[in-house]
Amino acid sequence: MNAPERPREKTRFDTIGKPRRRVDGRAKAIGEARFADDLVLPRMLHAKLARSPHPHAIIESIDTTRARAHRGVHLVLTGAEFPVPYGIMPVSQDEYPLARERVRHVGDPVAAVIAVDEQTATEALQLIDVKYRPLPTIASPEEALANPEPRIHDYGERGNIHRNQSYEFGDVEEALAQSDHVFEDLFFYEGNTHLPIEQQASLASVEGDGKLLLATSTQNPHYLHRQLARVLQMPAARIRVIATPNGGGFGGKCDPANHEFVVSKAALMLGRPVKICLTREEVFYQHRGRHPVLMKFRTGVTQDGRLTATHLQTLLDGGAYGSHGPASTFYTGVLTPVTYELPRFKFEACRVFTNKPACGPKRGHGTPQPRFGQEVQLDKIAERLGLDPAEMRLKMVTKPGSLTASWLRIGSTGLAECIRKVVEMSGWKERRGRLGSGRGLGLACSSYMCGAGVSIYWNKLPHSAVQLLLDRSGQVTVYCGATELGQGSDDVLAALTAEALGIDPGNVRCVTGDTGITPIDLGSYSSRVTIMMGNAALQAAGRVRELLAAAAAEALDTLPDRVVFSQDRVFAADDAGKTMSFIEAIAAAEAKFGTLAAVGSYAPPKPPGKYKGAGVGPSPAYSFTACVVETEVDPHTGWVTVPKIWIAHDIGRALNPVLARGQVIGDVYMGLGEALMEEQAFRRLPPKLSSALVHRNPSMLDYKSPTSLDMPEVEVALIEDPDPNCPYGAKEVGQGPLLPVMPALANAIHDAVGVRIDEVPITPEKVLRALEKREKGEAPRVGPESFPPVPYPQPIFVLPPWEGGDGNELKGREGRRAA
Amino acid sequence: MSAVPDRVHLRLVVNGEDTPVSFAPYKTLLEVLREDLGLTGTKHGCELGECGACAVLIDGEPVLSCLELAVQCEGRDIQTIEGLAKGTELHPLQAAFADLGGSQCGYCTSGMVMTAKALLDKESAPSRERIKEALSGNLCRCTGYQQIWESVEEAARVMREAKP
Numbered sequence: 001m002n003a004p005e006r007p008r009e010k011t012r013f014d015t016i017g018k019p020r021r022r023v024d025g026r027a028k029a030i031g032e033a034r035f036a037d038d039l040v041l042p043r044m045l046h047a048k049l050a051r052s053p054h055p056h057a058i059i060e061s062i063d064t065t066r067a068r069a070h071r072g073v074h075l076v077l078t079g080a081e082f083p084v085p086y087g088i089m090p091v092s093q094d095e096y097p098l099a100r101e102r103v104r105h106v107g108d109p110v111a112a113v114i115a116v117d118e119q120t121a122t123e124a125l126q127l128i129d130v131k132y133r134p135l136p137t138i139a140s141p142e143e144a145l146a147n148p149e150p151r152i153h154d155y156g157e158r159g160n161i162h163r164n165q166s167y168e169f170g171d172v173e174e175a176l177a178q179s180d181h182v183f184e185d186l187f188f189y190e191g192n193t194h195l196p197i198e199q200q201a202s203l204a205s206v207e208g209d210g211k212l213l214l215a216t217s218t219q220n221p222h223y224l225h226r227q228l229a230r231v232l233q234m235p236a237a238r239i240r241v242i243a244t245p246n247g248g249g250f251g252g253k254c255d256p257a258n259h260e261f262v263v264s265k266a267a268l269m270l271g272r273p274v275k276i277c278l279t280r281e282e283v284f285y286q287h288r289g290r291h292p293v294l295m296k297f298r299t300g301v302t303q304d305g306r307l308t309a310t311h312l313q314t315l316l317d318g319g320a321y322g323s324h325g326p327a328s329t330f331y332t333g334v335l336t337p338v339t340y341e342l343p344r345f346k347f348e349a350c351r352v353f354t355n356k357p358a359c360g361p362k363r364g365h366g367t368p369q370p371r372f373g374q375e376v377q378l379d380k381i382a383e384r385l386g387l388d389p390a391e392m393r394l395k396m397v398t399k400p401g402s403l404t405a406s407w408l409r410i411g412s413t414g415l416a417e418c419i420r421k422v423v424e425m426s427g428w429k430e431r432r433g434r435l436g437s438g439r440g441l442g443l444a445c446s447s448y449m450c451g452a453g454v455s456i457y458w459n460k461l462p463h464s465a466v467q468l469l470l471d472r473s474g475q476v477t478v479y480c481g482a483t484e485l486g487q488g489s490d491d492v493l494a495a496l497t498a499e500a501l502g503i504d505p506g507n508v509r510c511v512t513g514d515t516g517i518t519p520i521d522l523g524s525y526s527s528r529v530t531i532m533m534g535n536a537a538l539q540a541a542g543r544v545r546e547l548l549a550a551a552a553a554e555a556l557d558t559l560p561d562r563v564v565f566s567q568d569r570v571f572a573a574d575d576a577g578k579t580m581s582f583i584e585a586i587a588a589a590e591a592k593f594g595t596l597a598a599v600g601s602y603a604p605p606k607p608p609g610k611y612k613g614a615g616v617g618p619s620p621a622y623s624f625t626a627c628v629v630e631t632e633v634d635p636h637t638g639w640v641t642v643p644k645i646w647i648a649h650d651i652g653r654a655l656n657p658v659l660a661r662g663q664v665i666g667d668v669y670m671g672l673g674e675a676l677m678e679e680q681a682f683r684r685l686p687p688k689l690s691s692a693l694v695h696r697n698p699s700m701l702d703y704k705s706p707t708s709l710d711m712p713e714v715e716v717a718l719i720e721d722p723d724p725n726c727p728y729g730a731k732e733v734g735q736g737p738l739l740p741v742m743p744a745l746a747n748a749i750h751d752a753v754g755v756r757i758d759e760v761p762i763t764p765e766k767v768l769r770a771l772e773k774r775e776k777g778e779a780p781r782v783g784p785e786s787f788p789p790v791p792y793p794q795p796i797f798v799l800p801p802w803e804g805g806d807g808n809e810l811k812g813r814e815g816r817r818a819a
Numbered sequence: 820m821s822a823v824p825d826r827v828h829l830r831l832v833v834n835g836e837d838t839p840v841s842f843a844p845y846k847t848l849l850e851v852l853r854e855d856l857g858l859t860g861t862k863h864g865c866e867l868g869e870c871g872a873c874a875v876l877i878d879g880e881p882v883l884s885c886l887e888l889a890v891q892c893e894g895r896d897i898q899t900i901e902g903l904a905k906g907t908e909l910h911p912l913q914a915a916f917a918d919l920g921g922s923q924c925g926y927c928t929s930g931m932v933m934t935a936k937a938l939l940d941k942e943s944a945p946s947r948e949r950i951k952e953a954l955s956g957n958l959c960r961c962t963g964y965q966q967i968w969e970s971v972e973e974a975a976r977v978m979r980e981a982k983p
Contacts, residue, residue: 028925031860486924
């Protein structure tokens with residue numbers, strides 16, 4: 001036996017790091033996992049939503065008389081029943097469950113029918129008479145900036161600008177002026193959507209004790225719980241939200257959604273269970289997906305390719321509602337200085353409202369867009385300076401423990417190792433530029449946070465909490481509000497608890513995502529669950545372990561700190577013959593201390609930055625990724641084929657390598673879809689058909705996503721450099737590996753055929769257009785040609801750590817002069 | 820024109836069991852399985868034949884149950900995910916999907932497994948290209964498909980070895 005270990009310092013593992021069947025694997029393989037739409041209750045009714053056919057209109061009247069009289073209809077709801085607005089962020093409470101005075105996009109819900117079955121409810125929708133007065137429609141950010149009236153919302157910065165912000169970390173113009181070269185590039189990243197295979201569904205009911213129960217496909221039961229209390233004007237303690245296993249989330253089930261309020265209200269009014277399941281078309285209207293972002297990068301470099309400063313401007317098409325928009329706006333910039341050393345950084349961002357379904361968080365939240373821009377620009381810089389893109393990046397990766405110009409604390413980093421690994425795996429040095437006509441390799445890197453350092457609503461409370469209960473039957477039950485989306489959070493919870501207690505993870509029962517039973521976890525977003533829930537679980541397990549060790553030490557005639565837990569047994573460290581089963585240890589501890597339970601909680605470290613807005617970007621740790629994509633481009637059709645992708649991800653430690661690898665490949669898949677084909681795009685109908693701004697492809701057939709035949713082989717390397725802030729060193733893996741895929745593909749296309757596509761998705765049509773431009777002797781580039789004038793505000797000026805700053809903004813005249 | 824009845828009553832053969840059921844005649848096989856027979860292991864992602872989540876086997880062939888009227892299925896051999904395990908013993912495909920990452924959120928899994936079963940029932944050692952082709956009508960948003968291919972390959976190996 002080795003010396004007894006403390007959970008965080010443990011280096012030899014029974015469970016961690018070993019490939020294992022996930023704890024929910026069996027249920028999913030046999031069809032027994034219960035998703036929201038699989039739930040059925042006696043006397044259950046069904047809801048359907050009436051949605052606006054207009055992109056922007058005043059609701060003049062709604063007559064529900066005929067719908068209410070329809071046979072089988074129990075209730076018809078309109079905005080009149082919902083006077084209180086909601087929104088995921090405290091600063092953007094701009095949605096109503098059913099529109100009250102105005103609709104803001106095609107698909108905005110205006111009324112709901114609750115009936116005996118879906119068929120009857122659908123029939124009754126046709127009997128609702130809504131009189132609309134159409135308003136002018138804002139279709140794009142350019143239109144939003146040019147048309148302050150009519151305002152889509154009566155709040156925000158001004159006109160149709162929702163958020164507008166500016167930060168400068170050190171004098172960027174000075175640094176650019178002193179640079180050997182300054183590169184200026186425009187990029188555009190089209191919006192796209194999550195497309196979870198599960199359509200959102202919810203079942204609301206009134207429990208026997210009179211309390212509301214909502215079982216729903218949500219990633220964030222805690223935030224939904226708070227918003228339900230607000231909108232329904234009920235004490236939160238009388239509401240219970242159960243997050244059913246999500247059939248994929250990817251950020252699309254983070255926002256509280258109209259239908260969740262509607263079925264809750266209806267169940268409370270009728271005293272009967274009410275269920276809804278959105279159609280696929282409705283899922284496209286619920287959206288909250290990737291923001292379309294126009295970007296301008298001005299970057300200074302030295303002759304040997306080191307960054308001196310970047311001035312980044314972004315313009316986000318937010319759609320019709322706030323959603324996570326204030327955070328999304330920040331995220332189009334704040335992580336830019338994390339990947340490479342960047343001495344000075346200026347970041348201006350503006351989000352506008354348009355009459356389209358609201359954008360929000362999708363895997364990578366706001367970060368894939370600027371990563372695309374920065375990594376493609378770096379490729380252009382390397383080309384111009386005659387440098388190897390991999391070598392150039394290797395020289396400027398951020399250092400462990402360092403601060404960025406914007407005062408983010410980098411913890412551990414394995415980026416250099418990731419770059420070396422993909423260079424080696426892909427044969428980069430031998431193969432790049434030598435693959436022959438039409439074939440190429442491209443490289444890109446990225447970093448991502450392991451959980452947002454600050455909660456969505458301001459508070460000083462833990463971000464995650466875990467309760468652990470043991471009893472003499474050997475049962476170990478772990479409770480946490482975290483939500484299983486498929487990413488494997490239940491498996492992480494079981495594995496960490498099991499490892500800390502030296503038991504088989506199969507002996508741990510996970511109870512998760514239930515606000516009526518489980519302690520609060522903020523939700524499955526921002527790649528926070530492994531780190532925050534995991535640290536809380538290790539604290540709880542450590543506390544229980546102390547009780548078990550004290551009791552076992554007496555029985556084994558040793559000292560408590562000489563007790564070892566392993567393989568469902570408890571041993572004396574110095575004499576493996578002195579041993580008892582884990583169940584016996586529980587009984588001994590229960591006899592000595594009473595019922596065995598413990599709680600653990602976690603809050604991230606205080607961020608070093610103190611300026612206004614410093615709360616977005618800090619994280620307990622950052623993950624890093626490097627990726628090489630190989631392409632073949634058909635010069636006659638512009639068709640891009642991807643034969644292979646190599647990716648190395650600095651995960652800190654892989655808790656279950658099967659799941660970790662699955663997350664990485666899933667990230668690559670989703671990134672490749674965004675890079676090649678996925679777009680949530682809109683078009684105006686002709687005037688004779690109302691001129692409405694409609695979704696171009698609200699179906700899974702028309703919204704193209706990669707199939708099994710489109711997906712290349714992916715070779716994954718997991719780089720394990722344990723981070724001290726993370727449970728057994730484990731960092732995130734759910735989002736980071738998506739980020740380098742799109743730029744690596746764009747760079748590979750350039751290597752293959754010498755054209756630059758500065759715009760995502762990179763469709764064959766765009767590649768062909770660029771090839772034709774080259775034929776004509778024009779610049780072989782397709783991408784945005786101009787950046788509209790945006791009235792960005794005066795920047796908040798902060799000195800970087802190495803320029804004598806204290807993490808605060810310079811105030812008053814000093815700050816204005818510096819800016 | 821004869822009146823359409825409110826409900827029809829007929830017998831389906833589901834997972835080898837003779838199953839009497841009555842339902843509204845407009846219902847798809849998907850709806851009857853999920854709503855009238857409580858077999859919610861079969862999922863839906865579009866109800867337009869686009870995603871493959873609702874795939875079941877009819878007479879051994881993978882079929883999108885959202886496009887099949889239940890009244891047309893009388894007397895045909897319908898297999899769903901619920902019928903795959905032998906008691907508590909998982910089918911090799913189910914075990915492989917659970918062990919090798921073939922299933923993440925699990926929502927496409929039933930359709931994926933049933934489609935793969937139709938393939939392996941015909942071909943004991945399909946190439947990866949054959950597997951990719953056979954599963955190309957089943958969308959998955961989590962896995963990037965690779966661990967699904969690996970799961971099918973592993974199941975095929977186990978099934979070959981189990982044969983005398």
